[in-house]
Amino acid sequence: MKRLILSMAAMIIVAAMQAKTLVACYSYTNNVERIVTALRSQTAVDVIKIEPAEKGLDYAANNYALGTQLLNAIRSNPNDASSYPATDPVKVNMNEYDMIVIATPLWWSQMAAPFQTFLFHYGPQMAGKNIGVIVSSASSGISGVVADAKRLIPGGNFVEPNLWIRSSQTSDAASMISSWLEDIHYNDLTTGISSMTTENGFGITASHGFLSASGEFGTLSLYNLSGNKVVDATECPVSTSALVPGIYIAEASNGNRSVKLKISIGGR
Template sequence: MKRFTLMTVMLMSVAFSYAKTLVLYYSFTNNSQTIAYNFVDITGADIQEIEPSEEGLDYAANNYAIGRRLMNAINSNPNSEASYPAIKDVNCNLADYSTIIIAAPVWYAQMAAPMQTYLFKHGAEMAGKNIGLMVSSASSGISGVVSDAKRLVPGGNFFSENLWIRSYQTSNSKNMINNWLDKVGYYDIEASVAPVFKDNAQSITYNGSNITLGGSGAGLAVYDMAGNLVLSSNGSSANTDNLYPGVYAVRAKGFSKKITVKANK
C-alpha cells in the first residue's frame, strides 16, 4: 500500500511538473518589469526577477558609462564567465517549465548585461524548451537581443516571432502581448504539451492498446519515465500503438496509473 501511494505521488508530480511557463525578467527602469507582470496577468505564468549583485548602480549616468562598460566586457570575451556582471542567486527550478519567456531591455542594441549573465549560466538547461522574448527599447530594433538569446540558449526552441515593445508603448503592452500570443500560437503550444482535464476519472484501464477513463473523466496525458509528455487526448481514451515499448505514467483528473506498453501488439 505504501509503495502504491508513493508511486502515485511520484507519477502525479511528474505530470504536474510539466507544461508550465516561467517569465524571467531583468529591468532597470521598470518597463520590462511591467511587461513581465502583464504577461503573468494574462497567462498565470510564474515569474522570476534577475537582479545584479551590486545594488544602486546607475547604468545610464554619464552617457551610459557603466552600461557601456558592461556590454563591452561581454562582447570582448563572450565565452568567459568573468566577462558577465555578477547577479544575485536565483531560486527556481527550470526543469519545472516547458516554456520560458525572457523579458529584458535593449542595451547598446543587445540584451541587457544582467540577463545575459543568467542565460550564460543557465541557458544550457533550457535546451528543448519553448523560448519567447519580450524586449523593451527606446527606439532600437531587437535583432541583437535575439542573437544574444540564440547564442546563450543554443538548444532553445524559439517562438516564430519575438515581441518588441518600445518604452512609450509599455502602457499598451497588455494588448501587444495578447496579440503576440495569438500570433505565435502560444495557447496551441501549451495545449500540445497539456490536455484539457475535465471531470474526475473514476478509473483508468489499459488493455495493451487503448487507455480508457472510467466515469465522466475526460482529458488524459501519458508521460514517459523521464517526464516527457508523449501522448495526450482531450477525450476519454487514447491509443498507444505508436508508443515505444516501455513503462509510462497516465494522468487524468483525480487519477493516475502506471502502464506497460509491450512490443508486438
Template sequence: MKKFLLIPFLLFAVFSMAACGGSDEEPSSPEQPGMSGQPDDGDGNDDGSDTPAPGGNGRYLVLYCSRTGHTEGAAQMIRTTLDCDILEVEPQVPYDNDYSSMLSRAQEELAGIRRGNYPAIRTSVEDFDGYDLIFIGYPIWHGSMATPMQSFLHEHAGKLAGKRIALFATSGSSGISASAGEARSLCPDATVIERALLLTSSTLPQMEGRISAWLDEIGAVREEPDTPDASSLKVNISTGDRTITATMEDNAAGRDFLSRLPLEVTLNDYNRMTEKIFYPSPALTTDGAARGCAPEPGDITIYVPWGNVAIFCKSWPHSNDLVKIGRIDGNGIDVLIVEGDVHVRIERQ
C-alpha cells in the same frame, strides 16, 4: 574656455549613444528619458536558488530584468494575463540612479561580455522542470540584451536545454533582432521561438493590447478550471451486485456533489418509499443553482431546509425547497424501489 568646449562634447556623446542603440531604460532615448526608480534590493539568495513567485498556471515562467520599470510592467502584465510564475533577474551590484554612471557601466559590461566576462548576478534557478514555455524579458542597451539577462542565460544555458523560450523587450527605438541572436547563441540547445515582442517608446501605450495579441499568436493561454463535460458528469451507483448510472447537473450543487466522490452511504427510506435520503456533511452548496422542481422518479435533489440529498422513487408535487442536482439514467431507479434502507457506493465514471 574649457567648460564651453566640454558641454557640446557631452551633448554629442549622449545623442550618439542613443542613435547607436535606443532603449526604454538604460540608456534611454532622448524622446523617452529614463525614470529614476530603482528596484528594491530585496533579500536575494546568494547561496542557493531563487523561488519564482507562484501563479495558478504552472506551465509558464516569466523571467525579466528591469531598471526603470518598463520591462517590469510588461512582465507583470504577462504574468497577470496567464496567472503564471514570475522571477526578477537582479545584478549582484544594483545599478546607479545617476544616468551618466549607468551609461558608463552598461558600456563596460557589454564590452566585457564580448571578451567573455559576464557581470555577476544575484539570481539563480535550480531547474525549469514542468515549464512548457519560459518568457525572457529585458531592456535593449545599445542594441544588445541587457547584461544581467545575458549573464543569467549564460549561467543557465544547460538547464534551459530543450526548453522553449519566448522573448520580449523594451526599447527606445532599437530593434530586437540582435538581442534575439544573442539569446540563441547563449542558449544553443533551447528553442527560441521566432515571434518575439518588442515594445518601443511609441508602442508602450498600447502594451496591453500588444501583449494580448502576442500571447495569442504564440499559443500561450491562461489555464481555466476544468468544466465538466457530459462524460465527467456521469456517476455509478452500486448496491450489492447491481450498478446503475446517473447524470449530475452542471451546476454548483452538482459539481460539489461530484467533488465528494467516491462516497459510501446508507440511503434511508422516507415517506413509504417516496424517496431515499442521506445527509452529506458538510451540506452541499446550492449557490447559483435554480430552486424549485416537481420531482419525477429518478430525480436526485437537495431539500434545502434540511440539507439532505433525496433520490425520488415516486412523483411528488412541485416544491420551491428542492434543488435538482441529477437524475438516475433509464429505469435504474427500480434498483432503489425497495422497502427499508439501501447501502450504496457512489463514484465517478
C-alpha cells in the same frame, strides 16, 4: 500491430503534468516590470526577477558608459563566467517548466548585461523548452538581443514572432501582449494533457531511455512542443536517447482510437 503488456510494477519516469510557464525578467527603468505585470494579468505564470549584485549603479550615465563597458567585456570573452556582471542568486528549477518567457531591456542593440549573466548560467538548462522573447527598447531593433538569447540558450525552441515593445508603447503593453499570445499560439503551447487514460485501450510508458505503448496500437508517435513529429514507429520499444531533453507529446493510435500523454525525456 504489436501488442505489449507492461507491468505496472516497472519503474516509470513518465511525467503527466500541466504545462507551466516561467517569466524571467530584468528591468532597469521599470518598463519591463510594467510589461511583465501586464503579462501576469492575462495568464498564469511564475516570475523571477534578476537583480545586479551591486546596487545603485547608473548604467545609463555618460551615454551608457558603464553599460557599454559591461557589454564589451562579455563580447570580448563570452564563454568566460568572469566576463559577466555579478547578479543576486535566484532559485529556480527549470525542470518544472515547459515554456520560458525572457523579458529584458535592450542596451546598445544588445541584451542588458545583467540578464545575460542569468542566461549564461541557466540558459543551458532551457534546452528543449519553448522560449518566448520580449524586449523593451527606446528605438533600436531587437535582432541583437534575439541573437544573444540564442547564443545563451543554445538548445531552446524559440517561438516567433518575438515581442518588441518600445518605451513609448509601454502603456499599450496589455493589448500588445494579448495579440502576441495569440500570434505564438500560446494556449496550444501550454495546454496540459491529462494523465494516461485507459478508455481507448492504450497506455504509454517512458522508462530508462525507451518509449513504449500497450494495447493494439498501429503507430506510436512523438512530437515536440512545436508540433513537429520526431518519432514515428510501428513497433516498440523506441529509443529516446538521441532526442534533445525536454517535454514531448506521445501518441499511440490505431487509426480509429488514440491516446496522448505529455512526457518528460532526458532525466527531468
